[in-house]
Amino acid sequence: MSRIDETLDFMPVRIAVLTVSDTRRMDDDKSGQTLVDRIEGAGHMVVDRKIIPDERAQIAGQLREWCADTRVDVVISTGGTGLTGRDVTVEAHRDVYEKEIDAFGTIFTIVSMQKIGTSAVQSRATAGVARGTYLFALPGSPGACKDAWDEILAKQLDFRHRPCNFVEILPRLDEHLRRK
Template sequence: MSRIDEEKPFVPVRIAVLTVSDSRSLSDDRSGDVLAGRIEAAGHTLADRKILTDERTEIAAQLSHWCDDAEVDVVISTGGTGLTGRDVTVEAHRDVYEKEIDAFGTVFTFVSMKKIGTSAVQSRATGGVARGTYLFALPGSPGACKDAWDEILAPQLDYRHRPCNFVEILPRLDEHLRRK
């Protein structure tokens, strides 16, 4: 069973938040607010925050920009993970990924099933890695963002979490790009 090892130090990570929406602005971005608040309350750094419309190339470009930014360790997007024609966030993420974290979507589905039952099948939440940066795409609802953060991301982005966590392997994500 997972646990927090209180003898280890907390290691803050730098997290950027991207809201994907054709209708939201920073003043009414409840899902982005949920993520930003939880990131900072956990002791991490909110490295950047943006809102983009549902345009695949623009989303992928922003994700790539953050992957190239040494001040960003993790990117969390919210919105655009559904099944409609304008939902292109997952495709944009996959345009950038070097490796997909397949179990992220599966675990998110399990978490969602407890809250919304079989409606969880309509989400395509995903996670991956690119150029030493973690990327996660969450649904656009504040509840889904709370669930993903509280049940998956908060523990995995805590260096003290055992038996393992994302932070402890962060320095090795781009080892294939380094000269040998």
């Protein structure tokens, strides 16, 4: 069973938050703010936050920029994971991934099923790794952001979480790039 090992020190990670929307601004970005509040509330650092339109090349470009930034360990995007024609966040993420974290979408669907039933089938939440940076794409609703953070990311981004977590392998994510 998963648990927090209180004998270990908490290790904050540096997170960038990206809202993908054609209509949102900082003053009405509830999903982005939900993530910021939870990230900071958990003791992590929000190192950057942006809102960009539903444009695949722009989304991928911003993800690549943050993956190249040594200040960013994790990127969490919200929005653009649905099924409509403008929903291209998943495709943009996959343009950037070196490795996909396949089980993230599955676990997110399980969590969502408990909250919204079969409507969870419409989510295309995804996650992956690129250049030593974790990338998570969440749906654009505040509820989905809360569920993903509270039920998955808060635990996996806590070094003390046992039996394993994303933080403990963070230093090794880009080891293939350092090989000579």
